[in-house]
Amino acid sequence: MYQSEKTKRAHGVAVCLDQSAAKVWNASGSAWEAVSSRILTVRLGRKPINITVTAVYAPVNPANGQKSEVEASEDFYKCLQETIDKVQKQDMVLIMGDFNARLGQQQNLTAGEVVGRHTVDVENLNGELLVDFCSINNMVVTNTFFEHKPVHQTSWMHPGTKEWHMLDYTLVNRKFRTSVHDVRAYRAAGGAIGTDHHLMRTKVRIHLKCRQKKKKNGRLKLDPKKLQNQSLTKCFEDEVEEKRKTEYSNDMSLDEKYANFVKYVRECANKLFQSDDNTKPRKPWLTDEILDIVKQKASAFLNWQNHRGLVLEHKFRNSYRALTKLVKRKVEERQNSYWEEISLEIENAVKQNDPATAYALIRRLRGGKNSVECMPIQDKDGNLLTATNDRLERWKEYFCEMLNVHTVVDPRLLEAIPLPSIDPVEEARQDKVPDLKEVMDAIKQ
Template sequence: MLDYVLVNRKFRSSVQDVRAHRGATGGIGTDHHLFRAKIRLHLKCRRKTEKKYRLRLDQSKLTDNCLVSAFQIDLANENKSIRRDNKTLSVNEKFTNFVNSVLERGRHYFGNNKSIHKGGKEWFTPELKEIVDKKAKAYVDWQLHRSTTNENKYRNRYRTLAKIVQNKVYARQHAYWEELSIDIENAVKVHDPTTTFQIIRRLRGNGQSINRMAVQDKNGLTLTNSKDQLNRWKEYFDEMLNVDTTINEQVLQQIPSPTLHDEELSRQDAVPTVDEVVKAIGQIKNKKAPGKDDVPAELLKAGGHYIAEWL
């Protein structure tokens, strides 16, 4: 800085020394003086938090009977070893061992090892990612060698890789759409509309935009203003959810309370059998978000009786 130094109030106490060098600018014929400021900053260290990733399953591996059998046998052996070695564990410790064992073996047998691009493009393959990374590195090398004797060399290398990436991306996109067209055509031929519409919905994206949905008032007139549409939604839910009701306490007291026989109570209080646990696991829906333990329903179903016995 020349003549003076501007310091923010936040860093005013960080300035340790300011000096003027009067002879530093004497050779260039100016009446300004060079100032030097010494500042000491204390930077805060931000702790890196470990990001937890959920288990991604390959649905095609879950239908492989060999992998499912190996998964079940491995779980059975692990359950026997844990029961033999750790007989004094608490319930929470046993459940933690169960979750860790299921997730570890599920990742080993049914984990999805496919590399997925950050943008989520299905046609983006690992081969394309490798060549794109090479192109990015070539561009950085070109920028680092600007105004040098090797600039033409790195520039030509970058342009060559950029052309290769362009051709490969075009070819891969063309092949990708051809594959999807064949899948849709085959699904239509075998009268499988479910698969057809699944592919179409996947290609369409997240669904219809709310801003494009037509909203009508009570008289059937279409509302075009966003403010009027929000007021109409508010009015609709207010009328639907806020219903005036009157409760008669005498009527509530006349409702008989259900009573259970001793036999039914003993049946409900009994420890569930393995078959009942297997039946309950089979009723869980697939492709749903797992609970706090991050164990998906597909892994529980793949374990069969071995999972039920462990539970």
């Protein structure tokens, strides 16, 4: 354990190793460094992958933007960055501890490669610094990628509001993200050592070989932006027409011509409109303008870190803070306008008596799917059914009664209905094989 304060025991971090880990640590040279009262590193040398564990204790989140507290948080991340820069690039880096940071859904929307979907708070300043640090160092906040009950995600209760928050995190290099199998909090362990934080456990199992899934030959994925490009669309039409003229022959049957036509369309579309595999689907409200500002913010943070302690530090820090506020404002404005647009579409769909479109838009806003198992189902007497077999029997009974309706029809009425007739000219037109122009017009529709 390392403790720098001799009088006020305010800080201090430690790394405790069990016997097997201690043997590995001793065999690899017992490398460790007490960087400060808030940062301590231990390196476990083990072939083929070495692990560097860093224990941290970040300053509290600045209250009302107090300058001294803001500078303390900035100095902490500057020191942490200098510590990480010393770690060998091939090492697996685990940074664990109390970051006093809160992460929310906004970080997942703007930095999904760093923060997962399972957050419980609203972001604060320490949370922004944490995300920026991870983005620069290609690290991920592993807690947010695992779904648990809120009681197993949060680790600290605010003494005033009595609300629980997630403050303790485990960071890991992005390339080792799959080696982290689970992160969750344990309530019982906190009382054993007299702390107001719950124990955060991280399960790690190192994968020495990348597990690649076999690619399936699914349907062709096209980039919508490329489909709207007029020049690419013209090239596509020209290439399909050229292949049709050069490779079609009169000896082909209709089925062969159709199969070749489909093949030509797929080949040309794959060549001109194929979607980039690295492109992840983004939120429908997220615009290129917001993404550009996010990139500028990341660049501004890097410039600020590179000018720490210099005359221009104040300038780059103000630039970073201004861009952070701009991102927040742009995201809120775009989200509000997106909701208004979808609400207007829902209203128009209802007015036009189009419930399918209206409910599809409502589901898009709500997100997720209805769980059939959670829907209340009652029998004929109004009793709630909970067993799966009882639910299935009730559905069977319902459809049998609804669809198998006993009806009585007078055969004389059926015989009195005149059979439809068609004009011979129209019948001949319908029996005629469609020409190429008709096929192209049908495809355009």
